[in-house]
Amino acid sequence: MKPYLQLDKNELAAELAAVKEKYDKFCSMNLKLDMSRGKPSPSQLDLSNALLDALPSSESHNASDGTDTRNYGVLEGLPEARQLMASMMGVRPEQVIVGGNSSLNLMFDFLIQAMAKGLGDRPWLLQGQVKFICPSPGYDRHFGICEYLGIEMIPVAMLADGPDMDEVERLITDPLVKGMWCVPKYSNPQGITYSDETVRRIAAMRPAAGDFRVMWDNAYCIHRVGREDDSLLNILDECAAAGNPDLAVMFASTSKVTFPGAGISAVAAGEGNLKLIRQRMQKQTIGYDKVNQLRHVRMFPDSDALLRHMEKNSEILEPKFKTVLEILSRELDGLGVASWTEPNGGYFVSVDTLPQCASRTVTLCREAGVVLTGAGATYPYGKDPLDSNIRIAPSYPTVEELAAAMELFVTAVKLSALEMLSAQ
Amino acid sequence: MKPYLQLDKNELAAELAAVKEKYDKFCSMNLKLDMSRGKPSPSQLDLSNALLDALPSSESHNASDGTDTRNYGVLEGLPEARQLMASMMGVRPEQVIVGGNSSLNLMFDFLIQAMAKGLGDRPWLLQGQVKFICPSPGYDRHFGICEYLGIEMIPVAMLADGPDMDEVERLITDPLVKGMWCVPKYSNPQGITYSDETVRRIAAMRPAAGDFRVMWDNAYCIHRVGREDDSLLNILDECAAAGNPDLAVMFASTSKVTFPGAGISAVAAGEGNLKLIRQRMQKQTIGYDKVNQLRHVRMFPDSDALLRHMEKNSEILEPKFKTVLEILSRELDGLGVASWTEPNGGYFVSVDTLPQCASRTVTLCREAGVVLTGAGATYPYGKDPLDSNIRIAPSYPTVEELAAAMELFVTAVKLSALEMLSAQ
Numbered sequence: 001m002k003p004y005l006q007l008d009k010n011e012l013a014a015e016l017a018a019v020k021e022k023y024d025k026f027c028s029m030n031l032k033l034d035m036s037r038g039k040p041s042p043s044q045l046d047l048s049n050a051l052l053d054a055l056p057s058s059e060s061h062n063a064s065d066g067t068d069t070r071n072y073g074v075l076e077g078l079p080e081a082r083q084l085m086a087s088m089m090g091v092r093p094e095q096v097i098v099g100g101n102s103s104l105n106l107m108f109d110f111l112i113q114a115m116a117k118g119l120g121d122r123p124w125l126l127q128g129q130v131k132f133i134c135p136s137p138g139y140d141r142h143f144g145i146c147e148y149l150g151i152e153m154i155p156v157a158m159l160a161d162g163p164d165m166d167e168v169e170r171l172i173t174d175p176l177v178k179g180m181w182c183v184p185k186y187s188n189p190q191g192i193t194y195s196d197e198t199v200r201r202i203a204a205m206r207p208a209a210g211d212f213r214v215m216w217d218n219a220y221c222i223h224r225v226g227r228e229d230d231s232l233l234n235i236l237d238e239c240a241a242a243g244n245p246d247l248a249v250m251f252a253s254t255s256k257v258t259f260p261g262a263g264i265s266a267v268a269a270g271e272g273n274l275k276l277i278r279q280r281m282q283k284q285t286i287g288y289d290k291v292n293q294l295r296h297v298r299m300f301p302d303s304d305a306l307l308r309h310m311e312k313n314s315e316i317l318e319p320k321f322k323t324v325l326e327i328l329s330r331e332l333d334g335l336g337v338a339s340w341t342e343p344n345g346g347y348f349v350s351v352d353t354l355p356q357c358a359s360r361t362v363t364l365c366r367e368a369g370v371v372l373t374g375a376g377a378t379y380p381y382g383k384d385p386l387d388s389n390i391r392i393a394p395s396y397p398t399v400e401e402l403a404a405a406m407e408l409f410v411t412a413v414k415l416s417a418l419e420m421l422s423a424q
Numbered sequence: 425m426k427p428y429l430q431l432d433k434n435e436l437a438a439e440l441a442a443v444k445e446k447y448d449k450f451c452s453m454n455l456k457l458d459m460s461r462g463k464p465s466p467s468q469l470d471l472s473n474a475l476l477d478a479l480p481s482s483e484s485h486n487a488s489d490g491t492d493t494r495n496y497g498v499l500e501g502l503p504e505a506r507q508l509m510a511s512m513m514g515v516r517p518e519q520v521i522v523g524g525n526s527s528l529n530l531m532f533d534f535l536i537q538a539m540a541k542g543l544g545d546r547p548w549l550l551q552g553q554v555k556f557i558c559p560s561p562g563y564d565r566h567f568g569i570c571e572y573l574g575i576e577m578i579p580v581a582m583l584a585d586g587p588d589m590d591e592v593e594r595l596i597t598d599p600l601v602k603g604m605w606c607v608p609k610y611s612n613p614q615g616i617t618y619s620d621e622t623v624r625r626i627a628a629m630r631p632a633a634g635d636f637r638v639m640w641d642n643a644y645c646i647h648r649v650g651r652e653d654d655s656l657l658n659i660l661d662e663c664a665a666a667g668n669p670d671l672a673v674m675f676a677s678t679s680k681v682t683f684p685g686a687g688i689s690a691v692a693a694g695e696g697n698l699k700l701i702r703q704r705m706q707k708q709t710i711g712y713d714k715v716n717q718l719r720h721v722r723m724f725p726d727s728d729a730l731l732r733h734m735e736k737n738s739e740i741l742e743p744k745f746k747t748v749l750e751i752l753s754r755e756l757d758g759l760g761v762a763s764w765t766e767p768n769g770g771y772f773v774s775v776d777t778l779p780q781c782a783s784r785t786v787t788l789c790r791e792a793g794v795v796l797t798g799a800g801a802t803y804p805y806g807k808d809p810l811d812s813n814i815r816i817a818p819s820y821p822t823v824e825e826l827a828a829a830m831e832l833f834v835t836a837v838k839l840s841a842l843e844m845l846s847a848q
Contacts (some may be wrong), residue, residue, distance in 0.1 A: 037496065045494045049482035052715070058473035070469045070683040072461065101526045101713045108708040115548060116540040117574065125540060141707070148707040149540065209616050259494040262715035283565070283572040284532040289713065291476070291686035413749045 001338035002418055016418040023249040023364065023415050031369035033405050034137050038188070038347035039396040040256055040313075047312050048258040051295045061291065069290035075281055077266070081293035084113035085266035086302060087303040088222055089252050090234050093387065095268045100288045103253035103265035107215060108145050110249060110267070114178070115149050120130045121212035124151075124178055133162035133171055133180035137350060137378030137389045139188040142181045146380070151178070158190060166303075172207035179213045182402035185232045186220035189350040189378050191343020192228035203238035205247065212250040213273075221252055222310050225317045225343040236270060246272035254296060255348065257310065262297050264289075320394040323402050324349050331410035337417040350378075357416040358387045364412035370405045371413035427760035428841055440842040445790065447839050450832045455793035457829050462612070462771035463820040464737075468511050468557045471736050472682040475719045485715065486594035493714035499705055501690070505717035507691035511727040512646055513676045514658050519692045521701060524712045527677035527689035531639060532569050534673060534691070538602070538706050538768050539573050543697075548575075548602055557586035557595055557604035559587035559804030561774060561813045564610040568640065570804070575602070577804035582614060586622035596631035603637040609656045610644035612776040613802050613815035627662035629671065637697075637734055638672040645676055646734050648769040649741045660694060670696035677829020678720060680771065681734065688713075744818040747826050755834035761841040773816040774802075781840040782811045788836035794829045 007015060051365070061069050063078045076082065077098025084247035086093040099106045115125045124130045132146050136155040146153050154171060157164040162184070171177050182202070184194040194202075202214060216235050220395055224230075235248045265278060300306040325342055328351070332338045340351040366372070375389040376382040392409070394402055395399035431439060465504070485493050487502045499523025500506065519793040523530045539549045548554045556570050557824040560579040570577050578595060581588045586608070595601050606626070618626075626638060653833075659672045670693070670720040678687035688821050691701060750768055752775070756762045777785055783799035797815040800806040808809040816833070818826055 009658060039496055042495075046482070046490070049485075050495075052480055052482050052485055056476055058470070061473075061476055066465065068469070068470075070685055071466075072463055072679075072684040074685075102709040102711075111537055111542050123549060139676040141710075144707045148704070217828050256498075259715060260496040261494055261498075261711055262713045280572070283568045285529045286565075287526075287685055288584050289686045289716070291683060292713070292716070391523065413461045 001335060003334060004421055005336050007421070012173050012418060012422055014413075016422055017419055019414045023368065023411050024366045026411060029369075029404075031404060031408065034371045034400055035393050035397060035405060036371045036373045038256070038393045040260060040387070041236040041316065041396050041398070044313055044316050044395070045259060047309060048299070050299055051258055051262070054274055055298050056294050059296065063290070063294060067290070069294045072286045073154045074276070074290055075287050077287070077288055078293045078297065079242070079407065082266065084300055084306070085264070085299055086268070088252060088306060089218060089249065089266065089268050090221065091236055091268045095236060095270070095274070096266050097274065098288060098293055099267065100266040101255070101261065101263055101265065101292070103219065103251040103255070104141055105215070106265055106267045107142070107217065107251055109280065110215070110277065111145055111149060111151070111283070112379055113276070114213070116210070117280070118211065119213065119276055124211070130176050130178045131174070133163070133168055133177060134380045135181065136380060137189055137271070137384070138181060139183055139217070140373070140377040140382075142150035142215070143380045155380050158187065158192060160197065161195035162192065163405065164189070165198060166253045166292065169201070169205065172205055172209075172212065175208040177207065178209050178211060179215055181215050181217070183217045183219060184235065185218060185230060186223055186346025188219070189211055189348040189389070190341045190350060191346045191350065192200065192341070193232055194232050194358070195405065199235060199238055200242075200345055201248065203235060203244060204242040205244070212247070216248045216250040216252050217255070218252045219413065220346040222257060222307065223347070225314050225321050226344060230343045230344050236268060239272065245270035247418065249273050257306070257313070258299070260307065262292065264293055317395060319399050320350065320402055323399055324392055324394045324406055326363040327410055332413060341420060347393060347395055349394065351390045351392060351413070352388045354417050355386045355388050357420060358384060358390050360419065361390060361409070361412045364415060365409055366406050368412070370408055372409075399408065425758060427754050427758060428812045428845055429760050431845070436842065436846055440846055441838040443842055444837060447792065447835050448547065450792045450835060452830075453793075455828060455832065457754070457820060457821055457825055458795045459817050460795045461841060462680070463471070464684060465740065465820050465822070468737055468740050468819070469680070469683060472723070474723055474837045475682055475686070479717050479722050480715065480769060485718065487714070487718060490716070493718045496710045498711050498714055499702070500711070500720065501712065502714055502717045504721045505688065507687070508721055508724055508730070509676065510660065510692070512674040512730060513642060513674060513690065513692050514645065515660055515674065515692040519580045519660060519688050519694070519698070521698065521705070522712060522717055523689040523691065525679070525685065525687055525716070526691065527641070527643065527675040527679070528565055528691055531566070531641065531675055533708070534639070534701065535569055535573055537700070538635070541704070542635065542639065542837065543700055548635070552600055554600050554602045555598070557587070557592055558804045559605065560804060561613050561808070561815070562605060563607055563641070565798070568806045583614060584616065586616065586618035589622060589625045593625070593629065596629055596633075596636065598746060599632040601631065602633050602635060603639055605641070606638050607641045607643060608649055608659065608721055609642060609654060610767055610770025610772065612643070613772040613813070614765045615770045615772060615774065616765070617656055620657050622661055623657040623659060624666075627659060627668060627671065629668070637670070640674040641674045642674050642676045643680070644770040646731065647771070648679060648734070649738050650768060652768045654768050660692060664694065667785065669694035673697050677756050681730070681737070682720065686716065687719055735744040741819060743823050744826055746772065746832055747823055748816055749817045751827065751834055755835060761836065762837050771817060771819055775814045775837070776812045776814060776835055777814065778844065779812050779839050781811045781837070781844060782808060782814050784840035785833070785836045785845065786812060789833055792832050793837070794832055796833075796839045828843070
């Protein structure tokens with residue numbers, strides 16, 4: 001098949017009819033599949049079932065320093081839990097505070113603290129209309145926090161090696177620009193890992209706002225899929241070296257390591273930020289769930305155990321990513337209607353359709369029984385200016401379900417492109 | 425012994441010498457005991473060890489509706505966990521959202537939401553110097569949240585049946601008075617339960633501020649100690665009946681039911697408040713720890729199981745409260761140097777010394793090896809205007825340790841009174 005843009009009127013009509021017929025067949029298949037979120041599959045969760053089975057037990061619920069994990073206290077987390085999360089995040093234990101089951105919660109709390117209490121002299125809320133740099137496409141839940149808190153979002157393009165830093169460096173001259181979202185490794189949704197140069201440029205920024213913060217969501221730090229792993233510089237070290245020890249705050253969790261609903265989270269930062277976070281946490285809680293911290297430490301006594309566990313996760317995910325990429329390539333290569341990423345890790349494949357075709361594609365899939373992440377969700381305010389980005393989440397379905405869903409998906413991509421071209 | 429205030433100079437000197445000698449003996453005993461917080465004892469925690477031992481297991485990690493508790497989702501909590509917390513709080517399941525391991529965290533989050541985002545038209549932070557009514561003595565961590573958020577605290581006296589409502593009703597005519605802390609049953613530290621009349625007056629309030637909220641921390645709702653249980657009206661029902669469905673927000677947790685460090689918490693409220701809380705939570709997290717919710721539901725399949733469990737807790741606590749009250753009565757009755765409460769439940773006994781004697785008493789105890797809650801901690805900004813209130817937390821030590829600590833305590837109360845009277 002020629003690229004669709006080169007088809008003449010008759011060829012277009014014939015292809016439209018053929019693809020429409022194929023699509024109608026999918027509609028009669030009664031597919032029912034939710035691929036809207038990056039949820040681990042039950043077989044991945046089974047890898048962590050030891051957490052449910054008497055680990056720790058009534059015989060051994062004390063931490064290594066003798067702390068009874070059942071009782072109150074230990075605001076920053078058990079020493080061995082800080083060590084575990086530090087090894088996962090590639091930082092030092094004393095830079096880490098362990099939280100509850102959600103790193104999103106730690107990010108939200110940090111930003112609402114900035115709004116209500118401030119990170120420097122004054123609360124952001126009292127400084128006027130504060131703004132955030134949002135590399136896009138990005139993670140919808142990051143953007144959701146900004147929207148909720150009334151932080152104006154400024155989209156910045158994601159390039160192959162990270163955010164468009166020329167644009168970022170221009171924007172930070174505005175003292176009302178207070179921060180920037182980053183998913184620096186296997187970014188959501190594109191799977192891009194920031195290059196060393198990008199990380200160093202971020203670390204060396206001199207924002208006009210003294211209370212500017214880089215929200216470094218290292219969600220996929222150990223989430224390789226397949227053979228090759230991307231490497232990412234340590235932002236805290238780079239910031240310290242650049243004389244910016246409190247520019248960045250790093251977040252991570254075991255949500256996609258053990259149980260999404262019952263893992264542990266962590267924040268890592270320089271001393272200034274840790275002090276601010278501690279000041280809040282001391283008022284907010286007497287301590288997070290230490291029994292669950294102990295469960296995780298017992299399950300991963302060292303970083304080798306953690307990496308072996310992630311290897312098993314990778315073995316489950318790899319055929320799913322392959323299925324997605326094979327079907328995209330087999331069906332769409334050369335048609336000129338879509339491009340997509342081939343990440344080495346993370347939870348997503350990002351597809352760009354022709355402009356104005358993403359929401360139609362998502363609608364077509366939904367009407368045939370497959371729910372994708374809403375078109376536009378990967379952009380601030382849910383508005384993709386080109387209406388072209390779609391996030392594919394391959395993790396939850398089985399390979400067979402995924403193959404069926406992807407066959408539908410590529411058909412929908414074609415159909416939406418053909419509909420648009422035919423209408424012109 | 426006569427009341428100290430009736431002793432003449434010689435008698436005072438003789439008693440001071442005798443009590444000082446006794447105190448010095450305590451100092452040589454090398455006591456080492458921390459009674460500063462209301463921590464359950466290890467034997468209480470042992471009652472909940474089933475939570476650690478394969479409950480739920482890898483064979484049964486699904487909720488009753490089939491939800492895999494290990495994965496993401498279910499923001500408001502498992503239906504059966506909402507049911508459990510509703511039965512504990514005496515409300516309806518649909519009024520309940522289940523949180524993480526800390527109800528303090530739910531309270532903090534609600535108030536920082538009010539500051540940064542608002543509960544009505546405008547964030548509290550943009551309305552000027554907002555204020556909170558703080559019945560005192562009260563819970564230091566409540567006051568800590570206000571202080572952190574810059575909410576000015578107005579102390580109001582606690583009477584035998586709850587806060588001084590005449591004063592409260594006067595204060596709420598100020599539109600900058602935005603709320604009020606309440607520990608309505610077995611209050612911290614006095615163990616007072618609000619009378620029906622007090623609850624009804626609270627529910628019927630018409631504050632000038634439309635975004636005024638009663639923070640109803642029902643921490644000790646099922647925490648009877650001994651035979652007799654106080655009864656407390658349901659504030660949500662009373663508010664609804666008074667046409668004030670969103671005046672009060674109720675909080676509770678299993679921190680002093682199962683594990684302080686690894687329990688579950690809940691907020692219960694009317695539809696308007698639940699909507700506000702949900703709007704925040706949807707941005708803040710994908711869901712709290714459902715595996716831990718399932719653990720609690722499995723451990724307490726019905727409210728009878730919960731009450732039987734609390735009966736066992738009560739059996740452990742009762743001799744400790746008795747020890748405290750017996751020693752206070754034996755050593756201080758008739759001296760006119762202290763008064764104290766005799767609560768039917770909760771975690772504390774509240775002692776009032778002569779004015780200007782509380783901090784000296786606490787210091788004397790600390791110097792002899794027993795750490796009490798800091799004097800003043802039960803008042804806003806840590807400032808007890810009379811310097812007379814001391815919170816005794818009998819739960820953590822063994823009965824033997826407690827007896828030794830209380831003998832020291834009463835000696836310190838006497839000594840501080842005698843020092844003051846001698847100096848006059």
